Amino acid sequence: MGSGESSERCEPYRARVDRWRTSASVLDEVRRSPGLTRVELATRLNLSSATTTETVARLRESGWLCEDRAPISGRGRPTTCLRPAPDGPRVLALDLRHEDWRLAVAGLDGVPTVLCSGRRGDDLTEQLRRAIGAAAPAAPGTNDSFVASTGTNESFVPNGSGGRPPLALGLAVPAPLSDDVFVRATELDWAPIAADLVAGPDHPEIPVLPGNDATLAGLAEARTGAAVGAGTALSLTVEVGIGGTLLLDGRPQLGAHGAAGEFGHLPFGDPAIPCACGAWGCWAPELDGRALARHLGVDPPADPRTFATEILDRADAGDEAALAAVARVAAALGRGVAGLVNAHDPEVVVLGGLAPRLRGPAFDEAYERGLMAFRRADPTPVLDGVHGDDAPLDGAVALALDDVTSAEGLARAIG
Amino acid sequence: MGSGESSERCEPYRARVDRWRTSASVLDEVRRSPGLTRVELATRLNLSSATTTETVARLRESGWLCEDRAPISGRGRPTTCLRPAPDGPRVLALDLRHEDWRLAVAGLDGVPTVLCSGRRGDDLTEQLRRAIGAAAPAAPGTNDSFVASTGTNESFVPNGSGGRPPLALGLAVPAPLSDDVFVRATELDWAPIAADLVAGPDHPEIPVLPGNDATLAGLAEARTGAAVGAGTALSLTVEVGIGGTLLLDGRPQLGAHGAAGEFGHLPFGDPAIPCACGAWGCWAPELDGRALARHLGVDPPADPRTFATEILDRADAGDEAALAAVARVAAALGRGVAGLVNAHDPEVVVLGGLAPRLRGPAFDEAYERGLMAFRRADPTPVLDGVHGDDAPLDGAVALALDDVTSAEGLARAIG
């Protein structure tokens, strides 16, 4: 071990990453507002004209950005608009749901194209590995040998990845995560999936980035949805129970084990009512189809999601009993949202899943009543999410793209 | 407006700040673990030996760091230990409380020395300006002309700032903040204070950084207390009501208007009980002296803080009625803490103010009962804060030092 041999330092980390720091922020800005001009970019990031030239040229040559002429307005040399390159790097996104799954590919524009989907079967892991193997060919260009191997419940759209191997896989899972392991492993035996997907005989090793579906839904809204530009945003999704995430500068708060965002298990409810999670008085059982069933005096439904949509439909049709039950649930939602606004002071609250359908006078009244008085003059806006059922998939894309377009990711991919 | 004149860009921001980025992280690391060796520093930050030499030399010459010989262990050239320079830059910290105030000065080690204090009077702003003027002389070295101008209720310790003008003022206020304005302006007419303190006839302009006292208490615990090193930490302080903060990598989550951390106004309580804040069913009224009074069946106390300590003393002495009342409050605390752990997945929870005295079987039982089942195998530790009543002051110091030792702050002060 001579003196020149660096003992512990594995990499010239700082120089390698610093080199791409500015490129990463440029890419970030272009992803955030595609089509912005070079001049606008430079002023936003406080870059000199020289640096802009240098950075944009490098990203263009690497095939990450493309430029086209901006519409001319007035005098002066025309500038160019910057966009993610349409044939640039790609990522995969996998949306696992209770009953089915979807695999999509997306470019830097963040718009996913669904490649294949299937219903959840016993051989789920095998299904997914086949799908990923088809989408992420081990050697570039070999995915022409793609055969529409439609199994029992699967459907494929060939050749979505455009020949370049994807750089990462975002993974949305409908369960709490803790240290990248699914918590309700009894219910959804997906614990080993993330590990199994990292590499397989069919495809090269790519980073797999798992995230809770409600967390990723919030991420999607923060990047391209109702919470764009918010420094602090709160996203809440009602499906079975309620999930969500607190977003700070567009980044979800993940917690020590990645299990943050379980707002449904704040004790906003009746302390005498037990929750499936094992705690008492949780908010979640007051909000979904099970709560509606309780208010209607019927047995707990097997599928709370479907039951809830039925009741909401009946309420929309004017059914008095359904309206009363929905109002009680809406009030519970509004009361809790107000408390979270008090606690976290978000710029905006975004509702997803069934929550938008719960809004109405009962929600509004409970929301205002639950706010601290000084907030009522200018109450935090509560908006409906714009991503709908695609939110977790769109969020998985964003998660993967964030990894790929970070300074570290660029250093990995280009430098 | 020639072509060379940069139109909007006011500063060569990037180069100016990048220059100090590494210095800032070095300073951060040394503040976090004073006395660490150069080698340890280099491995932690992934710096080459050359860069370490360069950066440390610059910080030493600027008077921010000092080196002394490390205790030798084994062969090899002995290394040095890095510490904040004892005669380095200083900051001021002002702790405003309901009844009194304290002004302190601190070096980079973050240990405050109280310079003066006083009871809150009608001329508070004038008191504070005099005190700050004495501590932050307009011209360096002129504070020898200090006269112990002990007014009615003030006491001074002269010459704490050591001749160098302080670089910033951290300000702890016992009220919710929103956009740097105190919310309960009716109760505590301190709204104009922050603005007034920025500059005055007696002292030069220095940045004033206000923060809520409970937020700053959490900051202190995250930096040098019970939450050191936690990626996600939750700090809760019971005084009158309950305040707190969610800390991410040691930085408090502030919210859109800086009003985050009002966990006391989450609806963990009885929805029929109104809170002074204007909402209903808040957690706060279940936790402090007013809750104890309610459980004991006596009138609401004028000073809930003092009343609570009396009841806690009686409970410690074995008074049955007091014990029962405390147990109910402790259960309310434990239940809410568990919910917050479910929602935010912190690495550690730190309790301050009266909260440590509330802990006991009732708290523990409610805490465990409120946790999601999967958390019970390895419950998030709940620790008592180590800063005690000094926590807000210590946090104000940390807030000011963070500003001063950031890359921007270094560029301002040195570059």
Added chain:
DNA sequence: CGCTTTTCCTCGCCATCCGAGCATAATGAG
């Protein structure tokens, strides 16, 4: 056709961070 306006590009400068080699200061074996 030239002038104005706005933007882009090239060049030299200075900064950081790096690797390599050498210098330095301790231990410990003989």
Added chain:
DNA sequence: CTCATTATGCTCGGATGGCGAGGAAAAGCG
């Protein structure tokens, strides 16, 4: 005491990023 060993600090030249200045380019306007 001397010298090999070991761990660390320092110096130097090189690579690279960001900047300012000046000139070039591309449009409109008269």
